[in-house]
Amino acid sequence: MSGVFIAPIVHAQQKAAEPDNTPPQTIEKPIKPDEQFTIVGSQSQAEIDWMESLHSKVSDTVFRSAFWFDGFFTDNDDDDRERPNVKARIRLGWEPKARDLSGFDNKFRVRLKLPHFKDRLDLIFSDDEEDSLSQLPLEVVNTREQVEDDSFAAAVRFVHHSDSDHITDTRLGVSSGDIFVxxxxxxxxxxxxxxxxxxxxxxxxxxxxxxxxxxxxxYDYQLSLRNQFRFDYSIRGSESFSGIRWKHGFYHLHQYSLKRAGALGLVIEGERNGENGFIIDNYTLSYRYRFNAYKRWLFFEVEPFLEWPEDENYKTTPGIALRVEGYFYKNQ
Structure with a gap:
């Protein structure tokens, strides 16, 4: 495991290094931002238990679907043709908090990279925050109730330009029953x-x-090899609502080892220039502890948090999030 979710800054001209399986106490090189959820490790085991069998079945099922779909875009019907890259993530969570103990948070994301489009086209199926325009990159706690039960999104992603520091893409799909580009x-x-x-x-x-x-x-500031300060700022406008939605995130990230990391965060969100002028909707203070255990593809999170929502007159609302996350991948 080359990183849990914290990653020190690397100079823009520094070349990507190969994954390193050196024990944590001998690691000296920093973890790159793009290796945030990279999964590496030895495949060897004396026996394949039921969890490995489940992992293999899910990965094979997604892979076969991608391989079948990719076959529409090539005249080569051989089984030994170039394989698609498949990554899937499934998260099961429970986020109880004061006045609401039924906060279940189950998410999934499947990404298929088709080789016969020369890495220019992806298929993405998801209901994850990573594809939401209202969330910050490190934000996981649900501060707002889901307005619609159907949050499923399916999209085709076209990559127009991509290098180590820049990417331009277009996404066309459907989200919560609404077509978007x-x-x-x-x-x-x-x-x-x-x-x-x-x-x-x-x-x-x-x-x-x-x-x-x-x-x-x-903005990221590298305090040390294992410590980073991060500030996120998001501003969003739409014809579907009045005013401007904004969100600030302040984080301190600490990587305890290659398999354990923590993130202390404060998120403030609100609206300006709307019907109510300038308002702050919510404050969220949280500590997210994430670790890899038992299987190299299995992750656990514990995140206690405090909220001060405007619709509750900024009363302190404590809660805790418990999550299990599995990664399923195949590229062969």
Missing amino acids: RARHKSRYSWNKTHGLRVEPALFYFVDDGLGARLLLE
């Missing part, structure tokens, strides 16, 4: 090996909700 550009900059900046503007259009735009800014 979204264009995004993401750039990363780093200097002095301690500072990092991410700039990510996006323009989107939903058939039901109309035109909208979002700007995400992220």
